[in-house]
Structure formats: structure tokens, C-alpha cells
Amino acid sequence: xxxxxxxxxxxxxxxxxxxxxxxxxxxxxxxxxxxxxxxxxxxxxxxxxxxxxxxxxxxxxxxxxxxxxxxxxxxxxxxxxxxxxxxxxxxxxxxxxxxxxxxxxxxxxxxxxxxxxxxxxxxxxxxxxxxxxxxxxxxxxxxxxxxxxxxxxxxxxxxxxxxxxxxxxxxxxxxxxxxxxxxxxxxxxxxxxxxxxxxxxxxxxxxxxxxxxxxxxxxxxxxxxxxxxxxxxxxxxxxxxxxxxxxxxxxxxxxxxxxxxxxxxxxxxxxxxxxxxxxxxxxxxxxxxxxxxxxxxxxxxxxxxxxxxxxxxxxxxxxxxxxxxxxxxxxxxxxxxxxxxxxxxxxxxxxxxxxxxxxxxxxxxxxxxxxxxxxxxxxx
Numbered sequence: 523x524x525x526x527x528x529x530x531x532x533x534x535x536x537x538x539x540x541x542x543x544x545x546x547x548x549x550x551x552x553x554x555x556x557x558x559x560x561x562x563x564x565x566x567x568x569x570x571x572x573x574x575x576x577x578x579x580x581x582x583x584x585x586x587x588x589x590x591x592x593x594x595x596x597x598x599x600x601x602x603x604x605x606x607x608x609x610x611x612x613x614x615x616x617x618x619x620x621x622x623x624x625x626x627x628x629x630x631x632x633x634x635x636x637x638x639x640x641x642x643x644x645x646x647x648x649x650x651x652x653x654x655x656x657x658x659x660x661x662x663x664x665x666x667x668x669x670x671x672x673x674x675x676x677x678x679x680x681x682x683x684x685x686x687x688x689x690x691x692x693x694x695x696x697x698x699x700x701x702x703x704x705x706x707x708x709x710x711x712x713x714x715x716x717x718x719x720x721x722x723x724x725x726x727x728x729x730x731x732x733x734x735x736x737x738x739x740x741x742x743x744x745x746x747x748x749x750x751x752x753x754x755x756x757x758x759x760x761x762x763x764x765x766x767x768x769x770x771x772x773x774x775x776x777x778x779x780x781x782x783x784x785x786x787x788x789x790x791x792x793x794x795x796x797x798x799x800x801x802x803x804x805x806x807x808x809x810x811x812x813x814x815x816x817x818x819x820x821x822x823x824x825x826x827x828x829x830x831x832x833x834x835x836x837x838x839x840x841x842x843x844x845x846x847x848x849x850x851x852x853x854x855x856x857x858x859x860x861x862x863x864x865x866x867x868x869x870x871x872x873x874x875x876x877x878x879x880x881x882x883x884x885x886x887x888x889x890x891x892x893x894x895x896x897x898x899x900x901x902x
Contacts, residue, residue: 527738527901528614529748532561533861535731535854537847539698540634546577547588549730550630554589557732562745563624568734570595570622572609573629576850585628595622601758602885603798606854607892611754613735623737630730631849637726649764656715659723659801661763661887663715666803668769670717672818677717679821680802681708684721684844686830687799691841693831693871698725699845722802724842729849731858738900749864752787752878752897755780758890766887770818774811774882777893781880785895789813792895793876794863795835796856798884799842809837812882812893836873839863853883853892864898 534556536549544552550573558565571593575581582596597612599605606627613625655661669675688703703721711720741748757773757780760766782788789812797812799805806820814835815823823829829837838844840859843852860879862868881894 525738526618527750528617528735529738529741529750530733530861530896531736531741531744531746531748532557532563532734533732533858534560535729535858537696537727537729537855539727541632541728542635544632546575546630546632547584548630549632549728550585550628550732551588553630553730553732554626554628557734558626560746561734563734565589565591567624568626569593570613570616570625572597572613572625572627574598574600574605574851575629576631601890603800603851604756604853604883604885604890604892605851606857607754607881607883607894608756610735610751610857610894611756611892614751614754617735617737623740625735626732627735627854628732629851629854631851632728633850634726634728649762655763658887659715659718662801662803663718664763665769665807665888666717669803669807672770673821675806675821677709677719678705679824680722680806681705682824683799683802683805683829684708686824686827687838687842687844689830690839690871691845693869694840694846697841697846698727718801718803724800724844724848724852725846727847727849729847729855731854733854733857733861747865747898748900749861750897750899750901751894752901753781753784753895754893755784756890756892760889761886763887766889770807772807772811772884772888772891774808774884774891774893775813777891778812778882781893781895787878787895791878792880793836794839794860794873794879795837796860796879796881797838798852798856798882799838799844800848800852800884802844804884804888807888808882808884812880831871839868839871839873853881856881856883857894860896864896
């Protein structure tokens with residue numbers, strides 16, 4: 523049987539809070555250079571480029587030109603924040619088809635530096651924004667109201683997701699706010715889009731990240747211990763929040779099912795979870811749909827420190843988008859943290875003995891989803 527194993531062999535991030543001296547592509551190029559060097563490769567080894575951007579309409583052309591690459595394969599799939607987990611799945615398929623051997627997945631953003639400037643390439647919704655719905659927080663406010671109505675979820679429970687994220691961030695020397703957070707502070711931080719408060723919302727930061735993916739045969743010869751891609755899945759079902767069939771259920775359940783089936787493992791096997799936390803309510807709903815708790819139980823699931831350091835599940839141990847970094851699209855940084863956990867290099871926030879990690883990205887208003895199961899033991 524042919525070897526179909528694929529692994530992440532390089533990962534690097536630039537989790538700067540704010541930069542004033544680099545463009546988004548320049549920041550991304552620096553992350554790419556570090557990831558390739560970490561893998562023990564040269565830029566000339568890269569024969570596939572995957573990227574998405576809110577700045578560049580043709581991000582793979584822009585990125586490859588900046589890096590001096592002439593790739594055989596490119597992919598600029600853009601479905602919002604989950605794009606890079608999708609890229610990972612696509613890279614696995616292309617490597618297994620023999621279309622490429624060493625793939626670079628890369629992203630850069632100067633979102634915080636560019637505050638107040640119109641930099642997004644995303645189209646405007648003629649059905650929603652002209653009527654006053656602020657994207658994206660307005661949609662997530664509606665989603666939170668619906669979950670509260672159906673399941674009795676409270677603002678205090680949502681706040682605990684932010685508090686848990688901050689507790690993890692206190693173990694991360696790169697996190698920008700090295701101070702504890704309380705439920706009362708979240709609830710007094712001011713309403714942004716009812717019922718969501720300011721501290722129910724992710725940070726706005728600059729940053730860049732890159733990972734290098736290659737075949738198992740190539741990975742075994744490189745200097746880093748491979749992090750194996752065991753399963754991936756993706757799904758979507760709407761673009762505009764007005765077209766979301768059910769405000770409290772998402773297609774994350776579908777993408778996760780596919781990833782778990784490929785990997786041959788279950789939710790109970792997961793050691794660390796890296797789940798897109800643009801808002802406390804989005805994280806709550808994703809935890810339900812991924813299978814960590816039953817539908818409607820996401821509010822009680824966070825209680826009693828279950829998701830904080832020392833709890834039952836290591837969730838977003840770098841602090842996530844709520845307390846570490848969110849440069850517009852988060853899933854790249856979720857993958858990089860999973861790699862650190864599986865390599866055992868995460869320092870004070872390390873989950874002892876981590877063998878399996880789940881990464882889940884979402885795009886837009888819970889519209890698109892991509893899940894990956896990663897492991898540090900070579901698949902048989």
C-alpha cells in the first residue's frame with residue numbers, strides 16, 4: 523500500500539500586537555522564511571503556495587512573487603477565518619496526488635496598524651449592512667440572543683469563556699495583556715452588540731504565520747519531529763447571516779465528523795483543542811457542534827474552570843483570539859499552537875503528554891468550517 527502520510531514539518535508565527543514598518547505581505551514573508559528554515563529546508567524546495575488575504579485580490583501571486591517562488595500548484599481558497607485549515611486539507615490531497623511535494627501555507631495582516639482604513643476585499647452585503655447590521659458583531663449578537671432564548675444561556679456563562687482564555691494567556695509570554703480577567707470585568711466592559719460586551723469579542727492585532735507541509739517520506743528525513751495530519755474535513759451552508767438556517771447549529775458538526783472518521787479517533791481521544799474564538803458565543807456553539815458537549819449545554823460546560831489551565835480540556839492554550847492574537851483570520855495561529863503542543867515546546871502552557879490535537883476554524887458568521895486532527899505519532 524502506498525504511503526499516503528503527510529506531515530507539518532515547519533511552523534512559525536509573528537504575533538506582534540502592532541507593527542508600523544511592514545506590509546501584510548512583508549510580514550507574511552518573514553513568517554514563511556522562519557517556517558522554511560525551521561523545517562531545515564530552503565525556499566527553493568517550496569513547490570506549492572497556499573494563501574488567503576483581506577488585502578490582496580490574488581494572494582498567491584503576490585506571495586510567490588515576493589518570495590521569488592515559481593510554484594507548480596497554488597490555492598487561494600478564501601472562506602474567511604477557516605481558510606488555512608482548508609488549505610491544509612487541500613495540501614494533503616495535492617501531495618498525495620503527486621501534484622506537489624512541499625507546500626507553504628502563509629498569511630499576514632496589519633489589521634491593528636490599519637485601524638480605521640478600509641482594507642478588506644470582502645464584498646458588502648446588500649441585504650444586511652445597508653440596514654444597519656454591523657458586520658460581524660451584529661450577527662453574533664443575534665446568534666447569542668437566540669441561544670439564550672432556546673437554552674437559557676447567560677451572559678455570565680459567555681464571560682467565563684473569556685476568563686478561561688485569559689487564564690491561558692497568562693501562561694503565554696507573547697500575549698499582550700498579562701493581567702487576570704474576571705466575569706464582572708467582562709460584564710462591565712460595555713455592550714458592543716447586545717448581549718455581547720467588548721470583552722466577549724476577540725482582540726484586533728497584527729500578525730503573520732506560516733506552516734510547511736510535506737509527504738511522509740520527505741518528513742522523516744527533516745530535522746523537526748513531524749506533526750502528522752491524520753484527518754481533515756470542511757463544510758459550509760450560508761454566506762449572509764439572514765440565510766443561516768439555524769442560529770444555534772452549524773456545519774462544524776459535519777466537518778468534524780469527516781475529520782474524525784479519517785483519523786480513526788474520537789472526541790474523547792483529543793488532548794488539546796484549538797477552536798476559533800472570535801466571540802465567546804461562537805466558541806460556545808462550536809464546542810457543542812464539535813461534540814465536546816451536547817447542544818444547549820455550552821453555557822454550563824465552561825463552568826467550574828473546566829476549560830481553564832488545570833481543567834478537563836486544554837482549550838486554546840495560547841490564549842486564542844480572545845486573549846492572545848487575532849489578525850483578521852485566526853485559524854493559521856490555531857494550527858501553529860497545535861504544532862507546539864504536539865512537539866512539546868509550548869512552555870508553561872504545555873499539555874503534558876499531548877498526542878492528539880483538534881483544530882477547528884470558522885469563517886464569516888459561523889458560515890464555513892474546517893477541522894483537522896493532528897498527531898505526533900506516525901499513522902500506521
